[in-house]
Amino acid sequence: MSEIASVSIARPLDEVADELGRSFREYGFAVIRDHGIPADLIAQAEALSKRFFALPEETKKAYKIQGGGGARGYTPFGVERAKDAEVHDLKEFWHVGRELPAGHPLAEYMADNVWPTEVQGFRETFTALYAAFEKAGERVLEAIALHLGLERDYFKATVEDGNSVMRLLHYPPLDGPHAEGAIRAAAHGDINTITLLLGAEEAGLELLNAQGQWQAIDVPEGALVVNIGDMLDRLTNHRLRSTQHRVVNPRGEAAYRSRYSMPFFLHFRPDFMIETLPGCIDPAHPEDHPAPISSHEFLQQRLREINLA
Ligand SMILES: O=C(O)CCC(=O)C(=O)O
Numbered sequence: 001m002s003e004i005a006s007v008s009i010a011r012p013l014d015e016v017a018d019e020l021g022r023s024f025r026e027y028g029f030a031v032i033r034d035h036g037i038p039a040d041l042i043a044q045a046e047a048l049s050k051r052f053f054a055l056p057e058e059t060k061k062a063y064k065i066q067g068g069g070g071a072r073g074y075t076p077f078g079v080e081r082a083k084d085a086e087v088h089d090l091k092e093f094w095h096v097g098r099e100l101p102a103g104h105p106l107a108e109y110m111a112d113n114v115w116p117t118e119v120q121g122f123r124e125t126f127t128a129l130y131a132a133f134e135k136a137g138e139r140v141l142e143a144i145a146l147h148l149g150l151e152r153d154y155f156k157a158t159v160e161d162g163n164s165v166m167r168l169l170h171y172p173p174l175d176g177p178h179a180e181g182a183i184r185a186a187a188h189g190d191i192n193t194i195t196l197l198l199g200a201e202e203a204g205l206e207l208l209n210a211q212g213q214w215q216a217i218d219v220p221e222g223a224l225v226v227n228i229g230d231m232l233d234r235l236t237n238h239r240l241r242s243t244q245h246r247v248v249n250p251r252g253e254a255a256y257r258s259r260y261s262m263p264f265f266l267h268f269r270p271d272f273m274i275e276t277l278p279g280c281i282d283p284a285h286p287e288d289h290p291a292p293i294s295s296h297e298f299l300q301q302r303l304r305e306i307n308l309a
């Protein structure tokens with residue numbers, strides 16, 4: 001049986017595109033090494049994320065934006081609920097979005113960021129990390145374009161000034177008799193184009209494989225986990241799979257520890273029309289979603305389903 005690919009993107013992309021593409025077709029996931037996001041920037045970001053979540057609840061709640069659907073700033077424990085899930089996820093998180101200059105035609109789609117004044121260097125560090133994620137994501141998309149037989153820079157214009165969001169996540173420690181194996185984030189597919197995940201070395205991330213089994217994703221230290229989101233799944237007529245995944249609390253001692261992670265949800269630009277790629281349609285795979293939909297409208301529909309809009 002094949003495995004989730006672990007690929008260095010420092011190599012020429014035409015040499016790795018097919019291994020990467022196969023992993024995205026079969027698992028919807030791949031592990032990316034040599035992604036170019038500096039290790040010291042990651043370490044600094046992890047330290048500041050921990051510092052923020054360690055602040056008193058009342059301090060953090062001051063950064064919850066009323067009516068903002070959690071798009072920016074702080075979302076407390078007990079709000080987000082996966083599509084069709086009955087209970088809330090066991091997590092709190094912070095969102096950083098794109099900063100566009102005033103008067104930019106896409107500015108209306110993007111709320112202003114807020115920054116916690118209690119954590120020194122937060123804004124600088126996460127602004128730098130956002131840019132680094134974006135650059136790594138662009139390279140992954142180049143490899144995906146090659147795999148799909150498209151021009152290497154096909155995706156560049158589709159994601160330029162997109163509504164990408166970086167999420168700092170904290171899953172607080174659990175206690176009590178039901179802590180081991182508890183579901184920290186219920187099964188879900190990501191909404192966006194691709195997701196790049198850093199800092200998830202603490203066990204718990206699992207994907208639902210094609211055989212219907214939950215499979216743990218092992219992440220070498222410092223590597224990126226990349227998965228396909230629903231928008232790219234739809235664009236490619238399900239050739240690249242947006243796979244259900246979840247976070248479970250590990251068993252043993254680790255069950256009683258916090259878990260931190262930092263996903264970057266890379267989005268198409270809001271006005272990009274998601275219309276099935278002609279190369280992904282053939283008699284065996286007829287077009288599944290004939291009506292094009294804008295990336296913005298798709299996102300709004302899905303946010304309503306997960307209690308964030
Ligand atoms: O924390 C993780 O490892 C994964 C988080 C995730 O899947 C999400 O926030 O969409």
Ligand SMILES: [Fe+2]
Pocket residue numbers: 188189190245
């Ligand atoms: Fe996810």
